[in-house]
Amino acid sequence: MTGQGGGPDVHALAGAYALHAIDDDGELRRFERHLARCAECSQEVRGLAETAARLGQAAAVEPSPALRDRIMAEIGQVRQLPPLVAPSPRSALSGSPARPWRGLLAGWLRWRPRLAAAIAATAVAAAVVLGVVTVRTQTGLDQLRAADREVTAVLAAPDARSTTVPAGAAGGTVVVSRSQGKMVFLASGLAALPDSSTYQLWQIGPRGARSAGLFRQDGTGYISPVVAATADGATKVGVTVEPAGGSEQPTTQPLLLLNLPTA
Amino acid sequence: MRPEDESPPEGRPHAGPPGLDELLSRVARGDRGAFEQVYALVSAPVYGVVLRVVRDRAQSEEVTQEALVEVWRAAARYDRERGSAMAWVMTIAHRRAIDRVRSAQAGADRESRAARMDVHRPFDEVAESVAARLEQERLRRCLTGLTDLQRESVTFAYYGGYSYREVAELLKVPLATVKTRMRDGLIRLRDCLGVER
Structure with a gap:
């Protein structure tokens, strides 16, 4: 194994995974963690799982008619699971008001260790800022709460998937929940900008770039996460520097580009 | 894209x-x-x-x-x-x-299951519907396009319910080889079947 980082050996497990042929729980979890951050791998696994299902379909055999009756009788007594949805804002905010999504983020990140490392700095910065704001202004806190509820909902979505560009000069993590139809972008390592300009987030697809919003920056240089509805067909997100107020279309070269996770 | x-x-x-x-x-x-x-x-x-x-x-x-x-x-x-x-x-x-x-199932039991499996004839039940028969025929043809080791790795795992470790043991090949054959065997099968991705 090449360990947490992945590498060719981890990729080789895609076939065994699709065939349900991994019987070691630790290895299975490691592979699933790898899948969560490797869009290409989850795409491959999907195709291989469809293929495995075809092997199953070719083995079709009619069961006895009595089985149908037994199953129809049993479902009458089985309560159905509700659809997966994000927790309600109230439950998400039931903790201390100053840390609405910190705990959730921490829990979520336990399963995505590399992501944790990549955005730890952002999360800590956010926590500090949230603490400061609590005592600063009630209005600011309300605004943050509304934004945090949105961040929380996306991070808490069971289908949340992420892509990270490790922080170098500029890095970031995009978390997408298809069920929520939303994405959260957490920037890291972006330098503070003068008031005359702003960082702008774009979703980029075959039909070009579409603004996903501006990054808010506070007096401490902390840059808030951006939450946006996922645009149809978008495959990448990018960040550019634009004049204050933002632009209709990007006017500068992107500082970073990330592929959106596909599943 | x-x-x-x-x-x-x-x-x-x-x-x-x-x-x-x-x-x-x-x-x-x-x-x-x-x-x-x-x-x-x-x-x-x-x-x-x-x-x-x-x-x-x-x-x-x-x-x-x-x-x-x-x-x-x-x-x-x-x-x-x-x-x-x-x-x-x-x-x-x-x-x-x-x-x-x-x-x-204990090991001995599983080995006897392995002995009963014929990976070259993966369907021992005759499909009852025309659609299933066509599907079988297509799959049989595609399985023929795999190497023996690819076919055995894939079918032992899927139809036999064996883990890749068990398949490696049964076929007496290294673990890494079995993992790779499961993946490239399934990929070849996927492409032959024209599976939607």
Whole structure:
């Protein structure tokens, strides 16, 4: 194994995974963690799982008619699971008001260790800022709460998937929940900008770039996460520097580009 | 570029019977009539794959029942973005079958199952419907295109319910080789079948 980082050996497990042929729980979890951050791998696994299902379909055999009756009788007594949805804002905010999504983020990140490392700095910065704001202004806190509820909902979505560009000069993590139809972008390592300009987030697809919003920056240089509805067909997100107020279309070269996770 | 943007290869079979997606969303709302239609579409593939893995008919019916009740219970959790409805159902069934044999069967028992398997003739039941026969024929042809080791790795794992470690042991080849053959064997099969990705 090449360990947490992945590498060719981890990729080789895609076939065994699709065939349900991994019987070691630790290895299975490691592979699933790898899948969560490797869009290409989850795409491959999907195709291989469809293929495995075809092997199953070719083995079709009619069961006895009595089985149908037994199953129809049993479902009458089985309560159905509700659809997966994000927790309600109230439950998400039931903790201390100053840390609405910190705990959730921490829990979520336990399963995505590399992501944790990549955005730890952002999360800590956010926590500090949230603490400061609590005592600063009630209005600011309300605004943050509304934004945090949105961040929380996306991070808490069971289908949340992420892509990270490790922080170098500029890095970031995009978390997408298809069920929520939303994405959260957490920037890291972006330098503070003068008031005359702003960082702008774009979703980029075959039909070009579409603004996903501006990054808010506070007096401490902390840059808030951006939450946006996922645009149809978008495959990448990018960040550019634009004049204050933002632009209709990007006017500068992107500082970073990330592929959106596909599943 | 997303796969939907590409024109489909000719003669590509659909990923599952038409309407299974839609039926599942009705099942998710508690529609028993829709579940009866789902049952009609999936019970033979589900029972078939369970039977391949579990072998015993009575136990296979039990596992089939568990799997289909799970389909009823979890229908609201099916997400079409993650794959076809048929693949979702078959995944539930195959996992249940594997759980049953992994929890119940000792090594000796499993070896005797291995001895009964003929990987060159992977279907020992004659399909009853024309569609299933066509599917078998197509799959048989595609399996012929694999190397022996690819075919054995894939079919021992899927139809035999063996882990890749067990397959390596059975075939007396290194673990890394089995992992690789499972992957490249499935990839070749996927491309031959024209599976939607």
